[in-house]
Amino acid sequence: MSRSVLVTGGNRGIGLAIARAFADAGDKVAITYRSGEPPEGFLAVRCDITDGEQVERAYKEIEEKHGPVEVLVANAGVTKDQLLMRMSEEDFVSVLDTNLTGTFRVVKRANRAMLRAKKGRVVLISSVVGLLGSAGQANYAASKAGLVGFARSLARELGSRNITFNVVAPGFVDTDMTKALTEDQRAGIVSQVPLGRYAQPEEIAATVRFLASDDASYITGAVIPVDGGLGMGH
Numbered sequence: 001m002s003r004s005v006l007v008t009g010g011n012r013g014i015g016l017a018i019a020r021a022f023a024d025a026g027d028k029v030a031i032t033y034r035s036g037e038p039p040e041g042f043l044a045v046r047c048d049i050t051d052g053e054q055v056e057r058a059y060k061e062i063e064e065k066h067g068p069v070e071v072l073v074a075n076a077g078v079t080k081d082q083l084l085m086r087m088s089e090e091d092f093v094s095v096l097d098t099n100l101t102g103t104f105r106v107v108k109r110a111n112r113a114m115l116r117a118k119k120g121r122v123v124l125i126s127s128v129v130g131l132l133g134s135a136g137q138a139n140y141a142a143s144k145a146g147l148v149g150f151a152r153s154l155a156r157e158l159g160s161r162n163i164t165f166n167v168v169a170p171g172f173v174d175t176d177m178t179k180a181l182t183e184d185q186r187a188g189i190v191s192q193v194p195l196g197r198y199a200q201p202e203e204i205a206a207t208v209r210f211l212a213s214d215d216a217s218y219i220t221g222a223v224i225p226v227d228g229g230l231g232m233g234h
């Protein structure tokens, strides 16, 4: 059965791997992107999730072309790392506005059609950092921890409507986001990971696809670590 799937930030990194995993399984996949040329093979809609009007426009286009979104993967996210002493309010608020409030915007809009359909799957991409904390990432960690409370509240609120909300908490994944780290920082991280390496984006995508599959029909409010053992299940 081909479902209407939306992956935010599906133009690169983990989001692109997730989009490909659903497309390979035969689903109709829409992705959002902000600038540049999106990858081929998907319905690509331009959308900055910090702007409610752009979110509304993106959903309208997806609904017209693919039908109401049945599976939402809220993946778009940013970092703006800084020690607290030097972290400006704008550094803090802007990361929260994308990672947490941006997720609220896309989930709220998806929920409308899911309620009508009396079914839906929502997967939020958090991070091991949201649960372990990370020096220099108080803004990012707060936003990613916030996703857990958000998902668990919605799992309670909407479980009776057959809508599931789950969180995937990746460890360190080979993408543009982690390319900024130095070799020394990378080695330091890898030494803490029992599996002794970074994840490939496809390893995160496989778990997301599982959570949206029939095999995961009785899983909601869960936080699934895909972190090579870094958080030891948190």
Ligand code: NDP
Binding pocket: 008, 009, 010, 011, 012, 013, 014, 015, 032, 033, 034, 035, 047, 048, 049, 050, 075, 076, 077, 078, 098, 102, 125, 126, 127, 128, 169, 170, 171, 172, 173, 174, 175, 176, 177, 178
């Ligand atoms: P990338 O930096 O490679 O990609 C980030 C994606 O988010 C891009 O598609 C980007 O779009 C999109 N995005 C950022 N801000 C916005 C916005 N305001 N509106 C719409 N889209 C936006 O990151 P990753 O692929 O590594 O990360 C994906 C998710 O996984 C993030 O939520 C991240 O926090 C999380 N994560 C990543 C880990 C890692 O080690 N890489 C570990 C744990 C979690 P654009 O291309 O237009 O900028």
